[in-house]
Amino acid sequence: DLVIGTAVAGGGHHLEQDYPDPFTSDKEYRKLLARHFSSVSAENQMKWEYIHPARGEYDFGMADAIVEFAERHGQDVRGHTLFWHSQNPAWLEEGDFTDEELREILHDHITTVVGRYEGRIDQWDVANEIFDSSGELRTEENIWIRELGPGIIADAFRWAHEADPSAELYFNDYGVEDVNAKSDAYYELIRELLADDVPVHGFSAQVHLSTQYGFPGSLEENLQRFDDLGLGTALTEVDVRMRLPESGEPTPEQLEQQADYYEQALSACLGVEGCGSFTIWGFTDKYSWVPVFFEGEGSATIMDGQFTPKPSYFALKSTL
Numbered sequence: 001d002l003v004i005g006t007a008v009a010g011g012g013h014h015l016e017q018d019y020p021d022p023f024t025s026d027k028e029y030r031k032l033l034a035r036h037f038s039s040v041s042a043e044n045q046m047k048w049e050y051i052h053p054a055r056g057e058y059d060f061g062m063a064d065a066i067v068e069f070a071e072r073h074g075q076d077v078r079g080h081t082l083f084w085h086s087q088n089p090a091w092l093e094e095g096d097f098t099d100e101e102l103r104e105i106l107h108d109h110i111t112t113v114v115g116r117y118e119g120r121i122d123q124w125d126v127a128n129e130i131f132d133s134s135g136e137l138r139t140e141e142n143i144w145i146r147e148l149g150p151g152i153i154a155d156a157f158r159w160a161h162e163a164d165p166s167a168e169l170y171f172n173d174y175g176v177e178d179v180n181a182k183s184d185a186y187y188e189l190i191r192e193l194l195a196d197d198v199p200v201h202g203f204s205a206q207v208h209l210s211t212q213y214g215f216p217g218s219l220e221e222n223l224q225r226f227d228d229l230g231l232g233t234a235l236t237e238v239d240v241r242m243r244l245p246e247s248g249e250p251t252p253e254q255l256e257q258q259a260d261y262y263e264q265a266l267s268a269c270l271g272v273e274g275c276g277s278f279t280i281w282g283f284t285d286k287y288s289w290v291p292v293f294f295e296g297e298g299s300a301t302i303m304d305g306q307f308t309p310k311p312s313y314f315a316l317k318s319t320l
């Protein structure tokens, strides 16, 4: 069973200046979110800096609202994320903790957050972006790996599993669409973890693509090799950005190429038995993170800034 998901713009980060946030305040946005999608992911609100603003203090307001919205509309939820090098609060990154304290902080976080949504979150991105492009662990950047060693990755999965035995636990990253050094690193690590009976259930590729590069042609083959390990697979943050012309408007050719990429990504997922989620990272250009993070680029989603469906929208519809 394949769910079609989207990230929910619950405010925060690239939209910080735009409070109140779209999820709370934009009626048309909410309507489309309810109508078109069978799964949702919080774009920011389950990340450490939002959900764990001070040591031992949790803010579940927006995360709860998103989960409740999903339940009212019969949607799945993907939890994102528990173990990452980015969007961590300053109290954590700049704190002066002993190894024992840090371990306890991570344990408390995972137990509290995963436990709160026990039985209500289908998949958790437990570990996000732990390898660099050459397939090395991000030991310097990732506080947990740096301070506690790589063994902490298995602990994170074990603790998440204890807190919610029904949730499927994922490794998630970008640049792992193709068979390459980075996806090879995941393949090897996951094989080791499975051999040690660590509760790892899935591997997901974010799929942040650009029309300036070719489509990752071995996506299906790559998902299939993880499927062959007995894992679930998912595409979790699909978008296809492009360099915008002077006018700021994409050309018809760009939109066609984008549609082709979206369609190929969905086809790859459809081609793999256990690929269970095709999730896009926002459905409207109105709120997309892309123009803020990639200068001069944009138009990365399937609806424009007025919610008008683009060729990509129709390409996905006709592929399903």
Ligand code: XIL
Pocket: 012, 013, 014, 015, 043, 044, 128, 174, 206, 237, 289
């Ligand atoms: C992005 C959000 O879309 C932005 O709002 C935020 O400012 C930065 O993070 N990989 C991930 C996501 O795993 O969490 C990122 O989301 C995009 C890249």
